[in-house]
């Protein structure tokens with residue numbers, strides 16, 4: 001099993017050929033199958049004697065892969081799609097082949113150094129100081145949780161023990177991603193949703209009213225204020241300047257969840273929309289969403305990484321060798337900055353693509369998707385069977401099909417997917433079932449989207 005022989009040589013060629021073809025050719029859209037259907041085609045694949053690599057690869061190619069939707073298909077416009085560059089995908093193969101443990105500097109220095117350069121680019125875009133730093137975690141959910149754990153740690157430290165057993169409180173907006181509530185549940189903390197003038201956007205004035213009307217006790221429980229840039233459902237960027245100012249004034253940790261939208265920081269035309277992000281204590285952005293990297297890759301960045309290190313570092317006899325005090329200032333152990341220990345060098349495919357193409361190409365690709373979203377909004381405005389619900393602030397377009405209810409949307413959505421035409425699922429906006437298109441793929445064309453709109457006639 002561990003020797004390289006003629007059989008593994010043949011398998012290597014077959015696997016590399018398959019992977020390279022998948023990257024080069026237009027991805028199929030495909031769709032899910034039931035477990036019973038899959039079993040009928042594969043049988044039990046985990047057997048005492050093994051199937052052999054070529055047979056396992058055949059089952060993957062012919063049965064399993066066609067039962068997975070390709071997120072990089074140009075007409076995958078649901079949820080938040082992905083559009084990894086060829087360079088990032090191919091380098092992901094290299095990362096897998098390199099057996100890197102990227103939790104510590106001792107074991108993964110070269111990889112961690114490169115990851116940190118990619119993180120530095122993001123920290124600079126957000127206007128954070130040179131001392132800022134962080135780590136790539138698996139996704140926005142872990143990024144938000146890890147940032148909030150650091151925030152609570154600081155709140156408890158500052159209270160000199162009096163909050164050690166107190167239940168903390170997170171203030172956020174109605175547009176916050178579900179992972180904020182999930183983090184609060186995991187941390188046994190409470191969430192307060194600010195009543196805002198615009199139900200979809202957190203603004204400084206509403207936040208100020210909310211904070212001023214809280215009881216002294218509840219105010220003392222606030223350990224973080226979380227703003228979103230932009231929201232998953234509508235791509236709305238909260239008033240980061242206003243929210244950040246209130247958080248800074250009351251001494252609460254300011255976290256910005258930019259899992260989807262903060263990618264647009266790299267575009268000079270979009271950067272002004274994020275004014276105030278430089279006030280944050282931490283922020284996240286997922287390169288696996290709109291920064292053209294493969295799953296799973298979330299950049300989590302702290303203004304003061306020492307707080308995160310104090311909150312997250314794991315101690316054990318066998319690990320203490322990594323935390324030699326003399327080395328702590330110069331060596332960066334990524335494991336110390338999030339709720340994890342072992343980690344893949346998951347930032348490397350993103351770094352490789354950035355190093356290959358340069359940052360200007362990233363700004364251009366973001367601008368291309370922004371222009372597409374604006375053109376699609378224009379098409380919808382001109383058509384009589386659909387109605388635009390909101391001017392897109394980022395690359396998400398929300399609209400209704402006149403006369404349709406939830407069942408109509410669902411039938412249409414399933415038909416589009418099963419025919420291999422497009423993947424667009426409905427969402428709920430202000431209580432109404434509507435359609436939502438999320439653009440992150442620079443290869444999606446206006447003609448393709450126009451076809452989708454025509455199919456709604």
Ligand SMILES: Cc1ncc(COP(=O)(O)O)c(C=O)c1O
Pocket residue numbers: 080138139140141142144177179228230231232257258259260261286298
């Ligand atoms: C704003 C926002 N935050 C957090 C998340 C969670 O990210 P992940 O799915 O990578 O855990 C998402 C996912 O879409 C998101 O849009």
